[in-house]
Amino acid sequence: MHLDKDRLQTLADRIAKHDLTERHRQSTQNTYETVFGIETTPEAGREHLDLIFKRVIKARATPLSREQYHDVVNKVSPEKIIQQDTHREAFDTLRSHHHIAQKIANEFLRQVVDVFGIRRTEWRDQLDVALDTNVIQALVKTGAIVVDKTEQDRGPTQIVNLNPESDPDKRIGYQEIQRAMGDAAEQAGFARIVFDELWLENREFIVDSLLQSESIFENLNLIRFGA
DSSP: OEEOHHHHHHHHHHHHHTTOTTHHHHHHHHHHHHHSOOOOSHHHHHHTHHHHHHHHHTTOSSOOOHHHHHHHHHHOOHHHHHTSSSHHHHHHHHHTSTTOOHHHHHHHHIIIIIISOTTHHHHGGGOOOOOOHHHHHHHHHTTSEEOOGGGTTOOHHHHEEOOTTOOOSSSEEHHHHHHHHHHHHHHHTSOGGGGGHHHHHIIIIITOTTTGGGSTTGGGOSTTTTO
């Protein structure tokens, strides 16, 4: 398997062409504003950091027990996270806690920085894309990650090594994907975090056989996203 950087650039160009660089941010903002009645401003974000963190931690791929969720919430201070000197320190501090891996760390920082605008000027361009099942599936099904016939039954964690510190030789590395996304995004004129649109595309369109034709990547798919 390998990462097709040319196809990744095509995905970036398609996002830019359809002017969807703000869609996922606006979708998340709409949820906070209409469901929770919270303005998506830095001031409101700082006031509701605990709520943001609680929502994000519940998005773990593997659910925790009630006690484990409460333990994580009690041990993590979202305020201290956003007070770190750099984005990397904030990311590493989150990941130092048990039960928090790259997906949760990246999604919390996306929401705090990109959705609410806290430290947006300093950190937005440094945000990584959370590599969860939806994003990895979108990369595979649009051909940005190329797998051969013997690898098509692999799950996302068997395709991508999700440890940011690893340098795998049998799976595609976390950092390799982030660097390639950053390069493609720069060429397309937006920040890397905009590639989080892949999450929305896969969840709402690609995995739904009735709505696949509505995806902006519809004509880039592999056997109508059946691969």
